[in-house]
Amino acid sequence: MKILPLIATSLILAAARSPAVAPPLQFGPVPTARQLAWHEMEFYGFVHFTVNTFTDKEWGYGDEAESVFNPTDFSAKQIVQAAKVAGMKGLIVTAKHHDGFCLWPSQFTEHSVKNSPWKNGHGDVVREISDACRQAGLKFGVYLSPWDRNSAVYGRPEYIAYYRNQLRELLTNYGPISEVWFDGANGGDGFYAGAREKRNIDRKTYYDWPNTWSIVRELQPGAMMFSDGGPDVRWVGNERGTAGDPCWATLNRADFAPGQADEQRLNRGDRPGTDWLPAECDVSIRPGWFYHAKEDAKVKTPEQLVDLYFKSVGRGASFLLNLPPDRRGRIADEDVKSLAEFRRRLDAIFSRNLAAGARVTASNVRGQDQQFAAKNVLAGNGKRYWSTDDDVKTPELVLDLGKPKTFNIVSLREFLPLGQRVEAFALDQWKDGQWVQFAAGPSIGSHRLIRGEFVTTSKVRLRITQSPVCPALTEVGLFTESPTQHE
Numbered sequence: 001m002k003i004l005p006l007i008a009t010s011l012i013l014a015a016a017r018s019p020a021v022a023p024p025l026q027f028g029p030v031p032t033a034r035q036l037a038w039h040e041m042e043f044y045g046f047v048h049f050t051v052n053t054f055t056d057k058e059w060g061y062g063d064e065a066e067s068v069f070n071p072t073d074f075s076a077k078q079i080v081q082a083a084k085v086a087g088m089k090g091l092i093v094t095a096k097h098h099d100g101f102c103l104w105p106s107q108f109t110e111h112s113v114k115n116s117p118w119k120n121g122h123g124d125v126v127r128e129i130s131d132a133c134r135q136a137g138l139k140f141g142v143y144l145s146p147w148d149r150n151s152a153v154y155g156r157p158e159y160i161a162y163y164r165n166q167l168r169e170l171l172t173n174y175g176p177i178s179e180v181w182f183d184g185a186n187g188g189d190g191f192y193a194g195a196r197e198k199r200n201i202d203r204k205t206y207y208d209w210p211n212t213w214s215i216v217r218e219l220q221p222g223a224m225m226f227s228d229g230g231p232d233v234r235w236v237g238n239e240r241g242t243a244g245d246p247c248w249a250t251l252n253r254a255d256f257a258p259g260q261a262d263e264q265r266l267n268r269g270d271r272p273g274t275d276w277l278p279a280e281c282d283v284s285i286r287p288g289w290f291y292h293a294k295e296d297a298k299v300k301t302p303e304q305l306v307d308l309y310f311k312s313v314g315r316g317a318s319f320l321l322n323l324p325p326d327r328r329g330r331i332a333d334e335d336v337k338s339l340a341e342f343r344r345r346l347d348a349i350f351s352r353n354l355a356a357g358a359r360v361t362a363s364n365v366r367g368q369d370q371q372f373a374a375k376n377v378l379a380g381n382g383k384r385y386w387s388t389d390d391d392v393k394t395p396e397l398v399l400d401l402g403k404p405k406t407f408n409i410v411s412l413r414e415f416l417p418l419g420q421r422v423e424a425f426a427l428d429q430w431k432d433g434q435w436v437q438f439a440a441g442p443s444i445g446s447h448r449l450i451r452g453e454f455v456t457t458s459k460v461r462l463r464i465t466q467s468p469v470c471p472a473l474t475e476v477g478l479f480t481e482s483p484t485q486h487e
C-alpha cells in the first residue's frame with residue numbers, strides 16, 4: 001500500500017537532485033561582449049560635415065583654405081535631436097575626411113577648425129557633438145580618414161605616427177567612443193602641402209593596421225572598429241544600405257583588410273566563417289555624403305527609409321544612415337521631416353506585437369526544461385530562448401493566437417551568445433484546416449524581418465528546415481503596418 005507514494009517521492013527527489021539541463025554548446029564563432037552591445041543598437045547615424053559642405057564637393061582635394069569652414073548657425077543639439085527623433089542610438093562624425101581638415105583643434109596640424117573664422121577659431125565640432133550625444137543618451141563615434149590629401153608626409157612612414165597621434169587625441173579627449181570608422185578609400189592624388197601629385201600606398205602594409213587597432217583597444221576597449229574587414233564590424237560591400245540575403249554575421253577575416261574589399265562576399269558574409277564579423281549598411285539620406293543644396297529635393301522618402309531598414313536591420317546587419325548638416329551647421333528641414341515620418345511608421349508597426357499572449361508549443365523542448373520553453377520566444381528581452389535537444393535540429397514551433405489576426409511582418413531572432421545556427425526556416429499559416437506556407441528564408445541571426453503580404457490566421461507555425469545544430473531562438477513576433485502604408 002505504501003509503495004506507490006514511496007516511488008513518487010523518490011522520483012520527485014531524484015528530479016530535484018538531477019543536474020539542471022545544460023544549455024546547448026556554442027556553434028562556430030560567437031560575438032564578443034562589445035559586439036553583443038553593438039547588435040542591440042541596430043540603427044545609428046553618420047554626420048558628414050567638413051570643408052566640402054562649403055565648397056560643394058564630395059572629396060576635398062586638401063588645398064581648401066581653412067577660412068571656408070564657417071557654419072552660420074551651427075547647432076550640435078539640433079543635429080543630435082534629428083537623430084534622436086529618428087530613433088538612432090548613436091552618431092559617428094567625420095572628425096577628418098579625405099581632405100585632412102580636422103573638425104577638432106588637433107595640435108598636430110594647422111588644417112583645422114582652429115584656423116577657421118567659425119567661433120574665431122575656438123570652435124570644436126567633435127566636442128559639441130559628443131557632448132550633445134551624451135546629453136541626449138546617444139552613443140558617439142568618430143571617422144578618421146586614413147587617406148589625407150592635405151598632409152605633406154602622406155605616403156611616408158611619418159604619416160602613420162601623425163595618424164596615430166590624431167587618433168589618440170580623439171580617443172582620450174572626448175569621453176567614451178562607441179565606434180571608430182576606418183575608411184578604405186584612397187584615390188591617390190591630392191594637394192599634399194603643395195606637391196599636387198599622386199601618391200600610391202600599399203594598402204596591405206602601409207598603415208600597419210594591427211598596431212593602430214591596438215591603440216583603440218588600449219584607449220577605448222568598448223569601441224567597435226569598422227573597416228572593410230573589421231576587426232569588429234565589416235562593410236556591407238555597397239553604399240546603398242542593403243545587406244545580402246542571407247547576410248551571415250561570420251566572415252573569413254584573414255582575406256580582408258581596409259581598402260581591400262570583395263564586395264560580393266562582404267555583402268553576404270562567409271558560411272562557415274572564421275570570425276564573428278557582422279555587417280554595417282552605410283547609406284546617405286541624400287545622394288551625396290555631404291550637403292549640397294541641389295539635392296534638397298532628393299532626400300529619401302519615409303517609405304524608402306523603411307524599406308532600407310528592412311533590408312539592413314531586417315537581415316541582421318546595422319543601418320548607418322548619414323545626415324549631412326548644411327551650411328548653417330544644421331540638418332535641413334526636408335531631412336528632419338522624412339526622419340520623423342520614418343520613425344512614426346516604424347513605431348506604428350513595432351509598438352504592438354500581435355503574438356503577445358499567444359499559446360506557444362513546440363515539437364521539442366530541450367530536456368523538457370522550462371528554462372528552454374517555447375514561450376521564451378515571446379519574452380522580448382533577448383535573454384531567454386527556446387531550444388531543443390541536441391539531436392533535434394529541425395523542430396517546429398506553433399503560435400496559437402486564440403483568434404484570427406492580420407499581420408504582414410514577422411520578426412525572428414536567434415540567441416547570439418550561442419552563435420548563428422539556423423540555415424533555413426519556413427513559416428506556415430493555418431488556413432482552411434491545414435498548414436499553408438507563406439514565407440521562408442535562408443538565415444535568422446541577430447534579426448530577421450520578413451515584410452510580405454498580409455496574412456489573416458489564428459495559428460502560425462515556424463519550421464526550422466535546416467540547421468547543423470539544435471536552434472536557440474529568442475524571438476518570434478508578428479506585426480502589422482496599415483495597408484496604405486505598405487506601398
Ligand code: FUL
Nearest residue numbers: 058059183184185282289
Ligand atoms: C567612402 C568615402 O570615400 C566617402 O566620401 C564617404 O565618407 C563614405 C562613407 O566612405 O569610402
